[in-house]
Amino acid sequence: MIAYILREERVGGYWMSRREGRATELDARQYAALCHVHDSRWDDGARARTVEAARRDPMVADLVSRAALDTTEGWAAVRHVPAEVPPELLPADAAAAPKRIYFEITRRCNLRCHSCFNGSGLPMHDELSMAEIFDVNRQAYELGVFEIRYTGGECTTVPEFPAIVADARAKGIYVSIGTNGVYSDEQLDALPDWGVDWFIISLDGARESNDAVRGKGTYDAVMRTLARLAAIENRRVRLNMVVARHNVAAVEAVAAVCERHRVDSLNLIPLRPYGRSLARLRNDMFQQSDFYDFIREVNRLRKAFPKVTFSTTIDLLDPEEKTSHDLIVQKKTTCAAGVEACVVGPKGHVYGCSYSPASFPGSMDREGHEIFVAGNLRDDELRTIWRDSSRWAVFRDLSRYKNSKCHSCGHYQVRCSGSCQIMSWHRLKHESNEVAGPEGIAEFFDPYCFVDLLEEEESTADLGAPCGGAGMDGF
Numbered sequence: 001m002i003a004y005i006l007r008e009e010r011v012g013g014y015w016m017s018r019r020e021g022r023a024t025e026l027d028a029r030q031y032a033a034l035c036h037v038h039d040s041r042w043d044d045g046a047r048a049r050t051v052e053a054a055r056r057d058p059m060v061a062d063l064v065s066r067a068a069l070d071t072t073e074g075w076a077a078v079r080h081v082p083a084e085v086p087p088e089l090l091p092a093d094a095a096a097a098p099k100r101i102y103f104e105i106t107r108r109c110n111l112r113c114h115s116c117f118n119g120s121g122l123p124m125h126d127e128l129s130m131a132e133i134f135d136v137n138r139q140a141y142e143l144g145v146f147e148i149r150y151t152g153g154e155c156t157t158v159p160e161f162p163a164i165v166a167d168a169r170a171k172g173i174y175v176s177i178g179t180n181g182v183y184s185d186e187q188l189d190a191l192p193d194w195g196v197d198w199f200i201i202s203l204d205g206a207r208e209s210n211d212a213v214r215g216k217g218t219y220d221a222v223m224r225t226l227a228r229l230a231a232i233e234n235r236r237v238r239l240n241m242v243v244a245r246h247n248v249a250a251v252e253a254v255a256a257v258c259e260r261h262r263v264d265s266l267n268l269i270p271l272r273p274y275g276r277s278l279a280r281l282r283n284d285m286f287q288q289s290d291f292y293d294f295i296r297e298v299n300r301l302r303k304a305f306p307k308v309t310f311s312t313t314i315d316l317l318d319p320e321e322k323t324s325h326d327l328i329v330q331k332k333t334t335c336a337a338g339v340e341a342c343v344v345g346p347k348g349h350v351y352g353c354s355y356s357p358a359s360f361p362g363s364m365d366r367e368g369h370e371i372f373v374a375g376n377l378r379d380d381e382l383r384t385i386w387r388d389s390s391r392w393a394v395f396r397d398l399s400r401y402k403n404s405k406c407h408s409c410g411h412y413q414v415r416c417s418g419s420c421q422i423m424s425w426h427r428l429k430h431e432s433n434e435v436a437g438p439e440g441i442a443e444f445f446d447p448y449c450f451v452d453l454l455e456e457e458e459s460t461a462d463l464g465a466p467c468g469g470a471g472m473d474g475f
């Protein structure tokens with residue numbers, strides 16, 4: 001059983017622990033030291049010498065003892081993934097391979113949430129076949145992808161879902177699911193056997209506010225699922241709450257649910273204006289000052305619920321200088337979209353972020369589609385698509401596509417990954433009187449940035465525990 005991945009990057013590499021769901025960055029010396037131990041793993045004498053040399057670095061010494069890398073058996077659980085091309089041919093502006101793939105295996109869904117950004121309900125015409133889905137698992141494995149997050153739609157409505165998860169796990173991939181948690185009795189009984197490492201379940205408030213958006217009975221169904229999950233060992237659970245004016249008062253109630261059911265983190269996603277939410281919740285979207293008040297409330301709750309990790313997107317009130325508290329994606333230069341992670345859509349499209357026009361292959365926004373879709377797995381292998389930065393310019397060419405205000409902002413790449421190119425595109429398309437073009441993206445600003453309000457108040461000092469990051473960590 002593969003428990004660890006040692007993956008080469010353009011410079012250095014990564015050590016991914018499936019057991020902990022954590023990727024650790026290795027500099028060039030640390031990666032080389034682990035490669036030497038790997039190469040000498042069959043020879044006791046040579047291995048002892050390379051281990052001794054590797055242990056001079058405290059971080060590598062820690063990995064060696066935690067994974068028993070001083071033994072041949074320890075190495076049996078490690079998969080080494082070299083880049084297979086000279087490092088200089090790897091992207092200079094992205095990871096050598098996605099760390100995480102958000103894989104929408106269907107748009108079919110048992111619910112019809114008013115907020116749903118991709119309008120899920122019925123499956124799309126010509127969704128990927130089972131053979132194609134298994135082939136995505138294969139390509140992810142070959143590239144050394146750390147995590148696949150199955151999502152949709154509702155991935156658990158696919159009859160073959162347990163087999164898809166089992167296949168990814170057998171390949172040593174960390175498996176998470178984005179799910180509504182509304183399961184049949186049979187599914188609840190099968191939960192412990194699914195083999196899912198991380199459950200990310202949606203809950204949008206207390207019973208009343210949640211059910212108003214996600215459908216009658218969904219709150220109680222999620223409570224049943226959480227009670228079952230609490231009894232399963234070695235599983236991680238996060239709640240995702242989409243927050244806007246209609247339910248901001250219920251964040252505290254959801255935090256209390258987390259505490260009651262041993263849920264380790266609560267991810268608060270500001271409502272994004274796409275899909276069904278455009279018709280049903282448009283007027284509930286936060287304005288900048290609402291967003292600032294919301295972040296202040298999050299900080300109050302951090303103190304009130306110290307066992308729950310709160311995460312959200314732009315969070316300049318975070319006392320820690322960190323753009324991400326995600327254990328796998330770091331968002332060091334920008335949000336993870338197209339740089340550390342990507343989406344595979346139900347028809348094989350590969351793109352940076354689900355909030356973009358890429359989610360709607362049949363839409364009228366052909367220009368948006370061209371800008372935000374990097375390719376399709378029915379035409380090219382994932383390796384070819386990912387490693388060709390010209391296809392990902394909107395996410396990787398930051399000097400051209402980030403707002404100029406971000407480049408001179410002291411929070412950029414410290415606590416914030418910068419203005420969202422997709423929110424800018426949305427504004428450009430809907431608010432500009434001129435013909436839209438990608439070059440206009442840097443001109444429009446992310447409405448969820450509250451740096452100006454912060455400067456008016458001149459204070460970041462009154463705040464508690466960590467969180468942070470910006471962009472695609474919600475779905």
Ligand SMILES: C[S@@+](CC[C@H](N)C(=O)[O-])C[C@H]1O[C@@H](n2cnc3c(N)ncnc32)[C@H](O)[C@@H]1O
Nearest residue numbers: 115116117153178179180202240271272277475
């Ligand atoms: C599209 S759903 C798919 C997974 C699953 N069916 C679920 O509901 O969790 C993925 C995530 O996006 C969130 N979401 C839905 N509409 C959104 C919107 N307009 N803005 C931001 N997030 C949204 C959902 O609440 C969920 O956490």
Ligand code: SF4
Nearest residue numbers: 109113116120153180
């Ligand atoms: S948010 Fe999730 S559960 Fe709700 S309609 Fe969309 S895919 Fe289905």
Ligand code: SF4
Nearest residue numbers: 406409416418419449
């Ligand atoms: S200007 Fe706003 S979005 Fe840009 S880096 Fe600063 S805080 Fe973040």
